[in-house]
Amino acid sequence: MKDEAIYRRLFRTxxxxxxxxxxxxxxxxxDKIQSPVHLSIGQEAVAVGVCDGLKPDDxxxxxxxxxxxxxxKGGSLDAMFAELYGRKGGxxxxxxxxxxxxxxxxxxxxxxxxxxxxIPHAVGAGLxxxxxxxxxxAVAVFGDGATEEGVYHxxxxxxxxxxVPVLFLCEDNGLAVHSHRPARQSxxxxxxxxxxxxxTRRVEEGWDVLAIRRATLDAxxxxxxxxxxxxxxxxxxYKEHVGVGEDFHFNYRTSDGVxxxxxxxxxxxxxxxxxxxxxxxxxxxxxxxAFAEASPAPGxxxxxxxxx
Amino acid sequence: xxxxxxxxxxxxxxxxxxxxxxRVFVYGIGVPTWSSIFxxxxxxxxxxxxxxxxxxxxxxxxxxxxxxxxxxxxxxxxHIHIRVDFMILATNQLINMVSNYTYSTGxxxxxxxxxxxxxxxxxxxxxxxxxxxxxxxTHIPGLKVIAPTTPSDMKGMLTAAIRDDNPVICFxxxxxxxxEEDVPEEPYEIPLGVGRILRPGKDVTIVGLSWxxxxxxxxxxxxxKRGVSVEIVDPRTLAPLDEDLIVESVKRTGxxxxxxxxxxxxxxxxxxxxxxxxxxxGRLKAPVKRIGFAHTPAPTVRELENEFYPNARTVVHAVxxxxxxEAANLDGEDFFSHERRFRGPF
Ligand SMILES: Cc1ncc(C[n+]2csc(CCOP(=O)(O)OP(=O)(O)O)c2C)c(N)n1
Ligand SMILES: [Mg+2]
Numbered sequence: 001m002k003d004e005a006i007y008r009r010l011f012r013t014x015x016x017x018x019x020x021x022x023x024x025x026x027x028x029x030x031d032k033i034q035s036p037v038h039l040s041i042g043q044e045a046v047a048v049g050v051c052d053g054l055k056p057d058d059x060x061x062x063x064x065x066x067x068x069x070x071x072x073k074g075g076s077l078d079a080m081f082a083e084l085y086g087r088k089g090g091x092x093x094x095x096x097x098x099x100x101x102x103x104x105x106x107x108x109x110x111x112x113x114x115x116x117x118x119i120p121h122a123v124g125a126g127l128x129x130x131x132x133x134x135x136x137x138a139v140a141v142f143g144d145g146a147t148e149e150g151v152y153h154x155x156x157x158x159x160x161x162x163x164v165p166v167l168f169l170c171e172d173n174g175l176a177v178h179s180h181r182p183a184r185q186s187x188x189x190x191x192x193x194x195x196x197x198x199x200t201r202r203v204e205e206g207w208d209v210l211a212i213r214r215a216t217l218d219a220x221x222x223x224x225x226x227x228x229x230x231x232x233x234x235x236x237x238y239k240e241h242v243g244v245g246e247d248f249h250f251n252y253r254t255s256d257g258v259x260x261x262x263x264x265x266x267x268x269x270x271x272x273x274x275x276x277x278x279x280x281x282x283x284x285x286x287x288x289x290a291f292a293e294a295s296p297a298p299g300x301x302x303x304x305x306x307x308x
Numbered sequence: 309x310x311x312x313x314x315x316x317x318x319x320x321x322x323x324x325x326x327x328x329x330x331r332v333f334v335y336g337i338g339v340p341t342w343s344s345i346f347x348x349x350x351x352x353x354x355x356x357x358x359x360x361x362x363x364x365x366x367x368x369x370x371x372x373x374x375x376x377x378x379x380x381x382x383x384x385x386x387h388i389h390i391r392v393d394f395m396i397l398a399t400n401q402l403i404n405m406v407s408n409y410t411y412s413t414g415x416x417x418x419x420x421x422x423x424x425x426x427x428x429x430x431x432x433x434x435x436x437x438x439x440x441x442x443x444x445x446t447h448i449p450g451l452k453v454i455a456p457t458t459p460s461d462m463k464g465m466l467t468a469a470i471r472d473d474n475p476v477i478c479f480x481x482x483x484x485x486x487x488e489e490d491v492p493e494e495p496y497e498i499p500l501g502v503g504r505i506l507r508p509g510k511d512v513t514i515v516g517l518s519w520x521x522x523x524x525x526x527x528x529x530x531x532x533k534r535g536v537s538v539e540i541v542d543p544r545t546l547a548p549l550d551e552d553l554i555v556e557s558v559k560r561t562g563x564x565x566x567x568x569x570x571x572x573x574x575x576x577x578x579x580x581x582x583x584x585x586x587x588x589x590g591r592l593k594a595p596v597k598r599i600g601f602a603h604t605p606a607p608t609v610r611e612l613e614n615e616f617y618p619n620a621r622t623v624v625h626a627v628x629x630x631x632x633x634e635a636a637n638l639d640g641e642d643f644f645s646h647e648r649r650f651r652g653p654f
Contacts, residue, residue: 095609146366
């Protein structure tokens with residue numbers, strides 16, 4: 001397929017994610033979504049480029065900021081909105097909500113709101129592929145902040161020792177809530193990973209779905225051949241850490257960095273393609289919202305189900 | 309006296325102790341940042357500088373061990389976790405190291421470390437942001453565990469905790485941050501290990517933990533209208549426990565309901581129930597009853613949260629049940645909901 005056709009496909013998914021999250025922003029004041037949301041607006045290209053560089057049966061382990069990965073892996077939009085609404089038609093029956101999106105049926109194996117806690121799961125899943133001689137790979141998705149937890153280092157070490165097919169994917173938005181990366185870290189991620197003998201790559205063009213896709217294809221090929229890989233992608237979180245607003249008035253960052261990113265963001269710059277794709281995407285989203293609205297709420301009968 | 313809220317009481321106790329004792333310092337993820345742990349550390353970095361109020365990497369385990377190292381060398385750290393769920397990452401240090409450091413050094417080294425853990429429900433916070441886990445820590449010898457309910461208790465007990473030469477874990481329910489009452493301005497200590505009768509009564513004792521004291525108080529008001537007199541006992545310190553206060557109360561009323569904001573199974577309520585049964589056996593007119601979370605991870609959706617969490621309604625029905633009263637229609641009653649922030653006084 002020509003790059004142009006691929007670009008169009010990836011752009012569409014990225015736009016879908018952005019419009020879904022913008023719809024969440026619209027809906028939020030109505031209190032229909034009664035739980036915290038961590039938006040990925042600004043970071044969509046990472047989820048889209050990476051998931052397109054994977055095979056459908058590769059597995060992803062993610063974080064609380066995973067609307068993008070859920071959609072990019074092919075999760076049902078109806079079931080996602082119903083999950084955010086806390087309805088029975090939700091992907092986890094409405095019990096998990098935005099912070100714990102999981103759709104194992106499409107390879108999103110789980111997401112956690114405890115920082116870094118899914119990283120070793122990908123190593124375990126990778127080991128299971130190796131045992132079975134499968135050519136699948138596992139992807140651990142985490143933020144830059146997550147690499148400060150010991151479990152990140154321990155997971156890297158074990159994956160390198162056991163030659164596990166796992167792709168460690170760091171979404172580097174430079175922030176952990178309101179703390180900037182240089183105030184938290186004395187290491188460079190790639191240099192650190194290299195000391196375990198793990199191959200690494202950092203992509204600076206985190207707005208560029210094609211560049212991310214290519215980097216993922218290359219990395220995934222090496223992982224499939226039987227070694228871990230650390231892929232770090234620079235990106236930008238436009239909104240506040242949690243919630244639907246902006247956060248420049250908190251005075252811990254200015255809008256300059258975000259503005260510079262926006263000037264390169266195809267979802268903003270490529271207005272022609274966005275306009276062409278938008279009507280169909282809007283209909284898709286409205287149908288999903290309608291599905292959620294019509295789905296019944298769980299009640300006492302569901303309180304104790306699926307516990308064990 | 310002026311009114312102060314619970315978050316303000318924490319802030320004031322911390323600032324006054326930092327003023328009084330240059331060895332005291334505060335740290336943890338997000339501590340000096342804009343959000344300042346629900347406002348409880350606001351102004352501290354400006355007043356005391358970055359050396360005594362600082363942010364950390366997302367490394368709870370190491371940062372707890374760091375606190376221990378500083379504490380045994382003469383500093384007095386206060387480590388803060390914005391959710392107890394994240395403190396779980398520090399349990400090796402807390403349970404294997406901090407708790408038995410004094411023991412394994414033959415009493416030569418003390419660990420004056422305060423660890424503040426925010427607990428409680430929010431708004432769809434779900435399974436990983438809403439635990440309490442009292443009993444995980446009261447189970448461990450060598451740790452003091454406090455869970456103050458009122459702003460004035462918080463100020464006095466946090467002050468005592470900071471001055472204590474032993475490790476103290478302080479649980480703070482985040483719905484309490486807005487509670488307000490008269491709080492003395494000058495520094496004062498409320499000794500750890502001393503409970504408090506929040507409301508005297510004669511028909512039934514409710515032992516309330518943290519937020520559940522607010523619900524118990526609402527329940528007591530409703531029951532009072534029907535001539536039922538409820539005594540509310542707040543242990544305040546969970547370890548060491550003021551057992552005498554609780555036992556005396558239950559002996560007086562002959563009935564006890566334990567209202568916990570935690571899971572019931574193997575929860576702190578089980579410990580309380582066991583002790584009450586041991587000490588009040590012949591005086592009980594009914595079996596001790598326990599109230600707490602449903603035995604499931606916390607759901608995210610509101611409809612299930614309403615089933616999961618106990619509240620004043622649960623307490624009223626438990627009392628009715630115990631006294632053999634008919635269940636009242638509570639439709640007209642004013643219950644707490646999180647949209648209407650709770651404001652004291654108690
Ligand atoms: C173990 C743990 N500690 C602290 C937190 C609070 N917390 C939530 S998100 C976050 C920042 C994480 O930053 P990063 O990994 O870069 O991900 P981002 O939010 O930027 O996507 C923190 C500290 C948590 N959820 N879990
Ligand atoms: Mg980050």
